[in-house]
Amino acid sequence: MGEQIKYPFLDLKASTAAYEEELKAAVLRVIDSGRYIGGTEVEAFEQRLAAATGVQCAVGVANGLDALRLIFRAYIEMGHLAPGDEVIVPANTYIASILAVSDNGLSPVLVEPSDDTLNLDSRLIEAAISERTRAVMTVHLYGRACHDSEMVDVTRRHGLLLIEDNAQAIGARSTFNGKTTGALGDAAAFSFYPTKNIGALGDAGAVTTDDEQLAATVRALANYGSDRRYHNIYIGLNSRLDPIQAAILSTKLAHIDDEIAHRASLAAIYEREINNDAISKPLYSESGDMVWHQYVVRTSNRESFRAYLAEQGVGTDVHYATPPHKQPCYASTLGGLSLPITERIADEVVSLPISRCTSVQDAHDIAAIINKYTPGK
Numbered sequence: 461m462g463e464q465i466k467y468p469f470l471d472l473k474a475s476t477a478a479y480e481e482e483l484k485a486a487v488l489r490v491i492d493s494g495r496y497i498g499g500t501e502v503e504a505f506e507q508r509l510a511a512a513t514g515v516q517c518a519v520g521v522a523n524g525l526d527a528l529r530l531i532f533r534a535y536i537e538m539g540h541l542a543p544g545d546e547v548i549v550p551a552n553t554y555i556a557s558i559l560a561v562s563d564n565g566l567s568p569v570l571v572e573p574s575d576d577t578l579n580l581d582s583r584l585i586e587a588a589i590s591e592r593t594r595a596v597m598t599v600h601l602y603g604r605a606c607h608d609s610e611m612v613d614v615t616r617r618h619g620l621l622l623i624e625d626n627a628q629a630i631g632a633r634s635t636f637n638g639k640t641t642g643a644l645g646d647a648a649a650f651s652f653y654p655t656k657n658i659g660a661l662g663d664a665g666a667v668t669t670d671d672e673q674l675a676a677t678v679r680a681l682a683n684y685g686s687d688r689r690y691h692n693i694y695i696g697l698n699s700r701l702d703p704i705q706a707a708i709l710s711t712k713l714a715h716i717d718d719e720i721a722h723r724a725s726l727a728a729i730y731e732r733e734i735n736n737d738a739i740s741k742p743l744y745s746e747s748g749d750m751v752w753h754q755y756v757v758r759t760s761n762r763e764s765f766r767a768y769l770a771e772q773g774v775g776t777d778v779h780y781a782t783p784p785h786k787q788p789c790y791a792s793t794l795g796g797l798s799l800p801i802t803e804r805i806a807d808e809v810v811s812l813p814i815s816r817c818t819s820v821q822d823a824h825d826i827a828a829i830i831n832k833y834t835p836g837k
């Protein structure tokens with residue numbers, strides 16, 4: 461190809477440069493502290509995250525997948541879940557959501573998304589409930605809070621745990637009750653993978669909850685299963701949040717409103733200016749339930765559209781071309797499922813640039829470029 465990428469999909473170096481001095485100071489603080497596991501930086505970040513989310517407890521862990529895995533594992537240790545239990549999960553998600561369930565010997569039950577929100581369709585939850593169902597996982601995909609009266613009602617009536625995969629939607633709010641993602645269910649997992657709206661400079665994650673016992677169980681499990689030094693009550697793992705990442709995340713978290721506002725300003729331009737019948741825009745919202753982790757359009761001509769944009773210097777990505785049930789690792793368990801809405805979404809989605817490294821002028825330019833696209837060319 462060799463096209464000049466004038467509008468990169470994402471440039472992490474440029475995104476980091478926006479906070480360079482503060483980030484360097486944060487890293488130096490850890491270097492000078494002599495404390496390289498746990499300590500005040502991790503505690504301070506946990507407190508900041510809990511306060512920003514509006515929950516009692518936050519536990520820093522090594523990454524978002526571990527945050528989810530540890531929630532399920534902790535519920536098993538606490539006797540609320542048992543291997544073989546079923547967990548309702550959205551079919552249209554990143555595979556990590558499903559891995560966390562199956563990794564704990566639980567059985568994922570995949571439910572189709574709404575074609576508008578691309579998130580779990582709560583009207584379909586009840587029909588998927590069996591005698592073994594114990595939990596529902598809601599995933600706030602692309603930054604859109606997935607939480608409504610139907611989800612709250614059905615989980616309450618059936619006594620199900622509600623677990624949030626909040627890897628992509630830090631700072632979003634439920635239109636149902638105005639609470640922040642991470643505070644909408646019994647427990648939530650965050651990812652701070654570098655590309656996320658609040659990204660570490662490496663792997664990092666966290667669990668939030670109002671349940672102190674759950675938080676203590678997650679914390680012990682993530683620290684070799686020990687509740688105090690050299691005393692192991694669980695067969696645990698090592699999945700702690702690194703203090704350098706905690707210091708970086710405290711710095712980034714202080715700028716979350718700016719981060720969300722910048723993304724919202726780009727989404728508003730795309731919404732106003734993209735006007736091409738071959739391209740469907742995402743459901744637009746200014747209610748705070750969408751923090752635009754991704755701006756995902758749909759087209760039945762994905763390859764030609766992406767090739768055209770690449771020629772015009774616009775970088776794009778696809779989240780995600782293969783849904784979890786079509787991945788080879790699930791061939792023998794989920795591979796036979798027919799999930800036509802999820803499969804069509806996977807064939808059509810294209811993510812446009814929407815990050816710190818995309819300027820307002822870039823968004824105007826990209827919209828104009830998209831408007832000149834003719835399918836099939």
Ligand SMILES: Cc1ncc(COP(=O)(O)O)c(C=O)c1O
Binds near residue numbers: 650664
């Ligand atoms: C929806 C979703 N869940 C879970 C994860 C896992 O997070 P991590 O990459 O930090 O393990 C990710 C991100 O990668 C994600 O997008």
